[in-house]
Amino acid sequence: xxxxxxxxxxxxxxxxxxxxxxxxxxxxxxxxxxxxxxxxxxxxxxxxxxxxxxxxxxxxxxxxxxxxxxxxxxxxxxxxxxxxxxxxxxxxxxxxxxxxxxxxxxxxxxxxxxxxxxxxxxxxxxxxxxxxxxxxxxxxxxxxxxxxxxxxxxxxxxxxxxxxxxxxxxxxxxxxxxxxxxxxxxxxxxxxxxxxxxxxxxxxxxxxxxxxxxxxxxxxxxxxxxxxxxxxxxxxxxxxxxxxxxxxxxxxxxxxxxxxxxxxxxxxxxxxxxxxxxxxxxxxxxxxxxxxxxxxxxxxxxxxxxxxxxxxxxxxxxxxxxxxxxxxxxxxxxxxxxxxxxxxxxxxxxxxxxxxxxxxxxxxxxxxxxxxxxxxxxxxxx
Numbered sequence: 029x030x031x032x033x034x035x036x037x038x039x040x041x042x043x044x045x046x047x048x049x050x051x052x053x054x055x056x057x058x059x060x061x062x063x064x065x066x067x068x069x070x071x072x073x074x075x076x077x078x079x080x081x082x083x084x085x086x087x088x089x090x091x092x093x094x095x096x097x098x099x100x101x102x103x104x105x106x107x108x109x110x111x112x113x114x115x116x117x118x119x120x121x122x123x124x125x126x127x128x129x130x131x132x133x134x135x136x137x138x139x140x141x142x143x144x145x146x147x148x149x150x151x152x153x154x155x156x157x158x159x160x161x162x163x164x165x166x167x168x169x170x171x172x173x174x175x176x177x178x179x180x181x182x183x184x185x186x187x188x189x190x191x192x193x194x195x196x197x198x199x200x201x202x203x204x205x206x207x208x209x210x211x212x213x214x215x216x217x218x219x220x221x222x223x224x225x226x227x228x229x230x231x232x233x234x235x236x237x238x239x240x241x242x243x244x245x246x247x248x249x250x251x252x253x254x255x256x257x258x259x260x261x262x263x264x265x266x267x268x269x270x271x272x273x274x275x276x277x278x279x280x281x282x283x284x285x286x287x288x289x290x291x292x293x294x295x296x297x298x299x300x301x302x303x304x305x306x307x308x309x310x311x312x313x314x315x316x317x318x319x320x321x322x323x324x325x326x327x328x329x330x331x332x333x334x335x336x337x338x339x340x341x342x343x344x345x346x347x348x349x350x351x352x353x354x355x356x357x358x359x360x361x362x363x364x365x366x367x368x369x370x371x372x373x374x375x376x377x378x379x380x381x382x383x384x385x386x387x388x389x390x391x392x393x394x395x396x397x398x399x400x401x402x403x404x405x406x407x408x409x410x
Contacts, residue, residue, distance in 0.1 A: 029319055032057060032080050033067065034098065035090035038358040038367065039295050039311075040067040042303075043090070046311035052319055055080060059095055070359075081105050086318045088273060090294055092119035093165065096199070109223075109272040109318040110293050117269065118293035121163040121204045128288055131264040135288040136280070141203040142192060147185055150205035151175065157208040160184065162191055164201055172240070174208070209287060211280035216245075217258040218299035220274045220313040220323055221266040228313070228326045229259050230306065233298050235278070236399045241338065241365065244399050245298045246407075247305055248331030248378060257286045265291060274299070274314040297336070297367070304354050304372040305332030330374045331381045335388070335397060337369040347371055350387045382407025 029052050033040040036058035044054035044067045056067040057077055064073040064080045073080070081087065081101065087108045092115055103112035117123045128135050139150040141160075150158065156178075162171035171191070173184045188203055195201030214237065219229035232250040236243050258279065266275055276296030279286040299310040308316075308324025316323055330352075337343055341362040343355045350373065357369040373388060375381030385404035392400055 029053070029085045030055070030083050031315065031319060032064075032084040032087045032102075033090055034087065034094050034102065035059065036065055036067050036070075037090055038360070039090035041358065042300075042311045042356070043088075043295065043315055044068050046309055047315040050312070050315060050319075050321065052315055054315075055084075056090075057098070059098060077101070081107070086320075088294075088314070088318045089115055092293060094119075110275070111270065111272065114269045114271055114275075114293040118291055119164065121161055121290070122202050123163075124291055125204065127265065127268060127291075131261075131268040133261045133264050133288055134286070135206075136209045137207040139205050141188070141205055142200075144185055144189070147181075147188065147203075147205065151181065154205060154207045159206045159208050160188065161204050161206070162201070163204055164195075164199070175205075209280055209282060211282050211287075213281045214278065214289070215250075215254075215258070215281050215286070216276055216278045216296070216298040217262050218274060218276050218296055218302065218310050219259075219262040219266065220310070220317050220326070221271045222317045222323050223272050223320055225267070225270075226323065227263050227266055228323050229262050230299065230302055230310065230326045231255065231328045232258050233301065235298050236403070238398045239365075241336070242297050243336050243338070243397070244333060244403060245301055246331070246333040246381075246403065247301050248328055248381070254281070254284060254286065261286065261288060269293075273317045274310050297370075298334075300356070300370050301332040301334040301372055302326075303356070304352070304374050305330060330376060331378050332372060332374040333381060333385060333403070335371040335373070335392070335400060336367060337371065338396070339364045339366055340368050340396060343369055343371065344391055346391050347388055350384050350391075352384065353388065378407050382409075 031054045033056045036056035040056040047054050087102045102108040141147050158175040160173040192201045214235045216233050221227045231247050232255050233245045233247045235245050274295045276292040278289040295310045302309040352374040354372045373384050382404045389401035
């Protein structure tokens with residue numbers, strides 16, 4: 029069975045690697061070069077997107093910001109999962125908020141902004157401090173402002189207005205203002221829904237960010253009550269979208285109450301730990317769902333942490349000397365802040381996981397791998 033992935037980055041690569049033992053053959057469409065390639069070897073294929081669509085039994089995506097003409101063409105084939113609506117919703121915060129309202133899933137108070145009057149009204153109604161986010165083209169902390177003082181309003185509006193003006197009639201730009209909510213931590217849930225509507229979720233994951241970019245995730249710490257909130261939100265959102273495949277939902281944990289921060293209609297960075305922490309990873313389950321195969325287990329088999337490798341030219345081979353540690357390299361050109369790979373490490377319990385993170389902290393410099401040592405200490409002392 030042939031699967032086509034829109035996008036040719038590391039997520040397509042890991043989907044392909046996870047699918048080989050299922051007898052699924054994965055190709056990727058690079059929306060930048062407009063070429064069909066093998067996402068593992070990067071070899072170019074001598075056929076067009078249209079031909080790739082015809083050859084494919086199912087089509088999916090590794091990111092949300094797919095050109096409209098490509099998304100339309102794939103959706104018209106009747107083979108595209110999770111569906112054009114899901115991709116459009118994940119790529120536009122205004123549509124995302126409307127979905128959350130429809131599904132009755134809680135998020136921070138917000139207001140849509142397309143002109144200055146809306147911005148001023150948001151400041152009056154929601155009150156400062158506010159987090160202001162572009163509805164389109166934002167990721168990894170980009171396209172965001174913090175409105176904390178009245179004297180900053182005009183400068184921030186000037187930057188917002190530039191973004192709004194850069195939209196077109198076919199692709200208008202808008203902005204969301206949200207009440208800044210003091211939260212205890214950020215967590216996410218990765219789940220999968222098949223073509224028959226069956227949903228399964230992985231354990232809730234605690235995430236750490238540095239400058240808006242995920243640096244470390246850990247699974248295996250959660251209690252049932254907060255897990256249930258996340259599972260209920262996943263089921264409501266996935267069913268509202270008639271979703272097929274893996275879906276990620278990021279939350280703010282506010283004293284035990286979860287508020288949705290954003291959704292991602294795809295396999296997700298905070299779910300990379302599933303490669304070593306579960307019998308069936310998020311990548312394999314996504315491939316199973318879109319191809320119509322039975323879903324695999326999402327149960328945790330051991331506490332596991334994922335460490336992002338950002339901007340580095342390699343992963344130190346010495347990390348492989350730490351028990352139950354696996355490195356994953358994406359074979360990309362190194363650039364500052366770019367996601368180059370990740371490291372997964374597991375333990376029989378949280379204390380042992382902390383000890384292994386402590387061993388890794390002795391290898392990985394703190395300025396390149398923030399939070400590893402502090403997380404190790406917290407788990408060992410728990």
